[in-house]
Amino acid sequence: MPFVNPQNGPIMVEGAEKGDVIAVHIKSIRPRGPNPRGTCCMIPQFGALSGTSLTALLSDSLPEIVRKIDVDEDGVYWSKRVTLPYKPHIGTLSCSPEIDSINTLTPDAHGGNMDLPDMGPGSITYLPVQTAGGRLFIGDAHACQGDGEVCGTAVEFASTTTIEVDLIKGWQIDWPRLENEAVIMAIGSARPLEDATRIAYRELVLWMEAEYGYDRWDAYMMLSQCGQVRLGNFVDPKYTVGAAITKKYLAPEGV
Amino acid sequence: MPFVNPQNGPIMVEGAEKGDVIAVHIKSIRPRGPNPRGTCCMIPQFGALSGTSLTALLSDSLPEIVRKIDVDEDGVYWSKRVTLPYKPHIGTLSCSPEIDSINTLTPDAHGGNMDLPDMGPGSITYLPVQTAGGRLFIGDAHACQGDGEVCGTAVEFASTTTIEVDLIKGWQIDWPRLENEAVIMAIGSARPLEDATRIAYRELVLWMEAEYGYDRWDAYMMLSQCGQVRLGNFVDPKYTVGAAITKKYLAPEGV
């Protein structure tokens, strides 16, 4: 700290300008090196079940613990007792904000440290472009992560990640969005956590209205019946939530 | 309001006393009546994307809308365009609190209006007993509901629900818990939403420590890799979150 998380970039995208969207297709995430291992740790004044620099208390910190975990494409070897599935994804992905320069621990409207397990191979993340060239950053690979990243860290590992970047001209979005084979997902980052959830659901309602022929109130009421919420992180300086809907409900009317 | 949600009870459980747990097995939930329909509505000053009586603003309310939806065991017929799966569950389930008398709109440590889609057929909900006989209440059946019940209501319907009630003597739990074939889940209800999530994850860590042979910090760090979060409601006077872990990770050490 404060130099987490490691990032690659800026990647300049030719022709990108404010009001466009950069689409990041994640093609593959593979463990790197001969004996790939991930790291998970408990860090003083960090994590969801501890006093932190933001939820400032007078109680003692939890113990500091650093743990190494063997990883390959078949599993995350957490302990003798438990092998977790290998579900790699990108923790931190962003275009540059317009005027701020935000540390890579913090997610916000530009993307950043969202820690969404959905951001794995097969996903497309849509990021609003705020500056010429977009100035794309990517890093913070996770071999797997639970909802909320509750202790503050995932299985953080060195990976070889292959992405493909598209530029979508003239698509005005205020917050990042994600898509995979099954769902479309709007993403919000804020504190308190309900505000992150509000952003995500509002953006999803507006997306359904703008691009899928839904009436605003129909979309709102229907998401009350079938919306899916993913808690990305609730440990970072802003919490991240994705609100999603299954693609089959988006088929054009009359189909 | 203020007399929502409809409840059946109190059901007195013989021998139940403070320090016990009542386990509610939901066997089946079937639509009731000849032409079963559910109701979904937008209510002024209620819902997650609106000013409310608690998040008090000076802006106008969203419009009031009431909608009727045909329901049978094959589907929830939302619109010509969309049929949602029939996923019935119980919205409000509780034992009586020790000294308070809490309206059925509010979830808390006693259970209440948790609005968790997981509380359907095949699930067991564990409720802490606070008073002699437990004084069990049940009601508020939903034909389906999305994560967070964002507009404020699910597809609320009349159902015939069959439950089986067990008494577990001498199991001290502070918050409701749930179990189904796939997971165990601890449940917290609070505002802001991160506090509900904290309660749920803390209770899950303590559950894994007390009954599944996990070291506290191992459980905490492992949930950071494989914990599952369900947002029940973020519209009620307290928000409800379930934190869950897949049962296969709970198999005894050495098995």
Next chain:
Amino acid sequence: MPFVNPQNGPIMVEGAEKGDVIAVHIKSIRPRGPNPRGTCCMIPQFGALSGTSLTALLSDSLPEIVRKIDVDEDGVYWSKRVTLPYKPHIGTLSCSPEIDSINTLTPDAHGGNMDLPDMGPGSITYLPVQTAGGRLFIGDAHACQGDGEVCGTAVEFASTTTIEVDLIKGWQIDWPRLENEAVIMAIGSARPLEDATRIAYRELVLWMEAEYGYDRWDAYMMLSQCGQVRLGNFVDPKYTVGAAITKKYLAPEGV
């Protein structure tokens, strides 16, 4: 716990019915007994700078400390080093809610454990009547208290309190209000703390509009220049905030 705070009542007010207001004039609060002392304590899992039952963490509790403090009408003898001024007030004051029965640790729209230092001699508290007779409760006297009652307790003491109760027919208010020589104050209780503040400010805007001839937006913008905020408690199950305006700004137009 859970039987805090001590209360006197219910006091039935003849003729009071839903839609009225009970006005509680606090005439005097005097220490009781020959050697009056107050008590202040740090309680495990309680207080603003500690993990609590609602902000549930895995860290250890702060130490439990109980402290006795001599009190008379000249001062609160905190330590050899510090004598604090005697500023007595009532911590918990309410009419009964309509259908809930709420513990005396919790403030809400009915009043309850608001812990507002302004509720001292010379103040009038207006409570919405929800049930026939109002069913007034009063208790939890404090010899003094800081903003927010940060460690969880004030100098709690035995007092002789004299009040006068008026009934105001047909005044519909949603939340408690307070008045003294200097200000009028609207009171909100909720979590997170911004929601309590929103309630208090919204009620104050609506009060200025309804009874002091202010345009709504003028009131809102003017409070942005001269509104006064009192943090009552931020340790109870709901936090309490008062929003106030100096009475001289309420003089009728043209005066």
Next chain:
Amino acid sequence: MPFVNPQNGPIMVEGAEKGDVIAVHIKSIRPRGPNPRGTCCMIPQFGALSGTSLTALLSDSLPEIVRKIDVDEDGVYWSKRVTLPYKPHIGTLSCSPEIDSINTLTPDAHGGNMDLPDMGPGSITYLPVQTAGGRLFIGDAHACQGDGEVCGTAVEFASTTTIEVDLIKGWQIDWPRLENEAVIMAIGSARPLEDATRIAYRELVLWMEAEYGYDRWDAYMMLSQCGQVRLGNFVDPKYTVGAAITKKYLAPEGV
């Protein structure tokens, strides 16, 4: 937006380096120009009683209103009915953060848009130095402001402000602090509002322990009896709270 608030700087302070503190003494704030006027406005998606870009709702915005107010050193001439006292102060004051570049709408540990009415003539603000030279910024003068700046803006005006800057070597503080004739005040900025309050009170406890000979728990319990809370803003991307104690309680033991 996003280029609010206007700032002067960076002012380089010779010899300042990480681990030092820059003390900003505000000597005077005078209205500038021949017919000084301030501006107050209601801005769509901004303000405490409105849906915002962070508390994202589907309701309509409040109306946009811009208002000009005559100002001189005798008063703020709000309306024919109301003249408010001239209580000038600085809304935005900071040293540069270590690695982030944060917009001037946002307060944080570096200071920034705190909007504390206490930051007027006679006050000293202590800012942690994070970079060589400190890189001090100042701006956003207010002719007066209420607690919380509820509609989103104060009486924003052009001023001539005279400051004196001191460098305090080797004083490690994590958040800004303030001092005037009457009190010392620790300042926290965060969301939700209770987290800002927690930061402020924790920093005040630690300050009393480190520099005024207080035992930690004594300080914590005593602030529960005499702490003073100022709500700076609850409209900015982070809310700001000051927690203060009267200086007379800080006199050395035995005095």
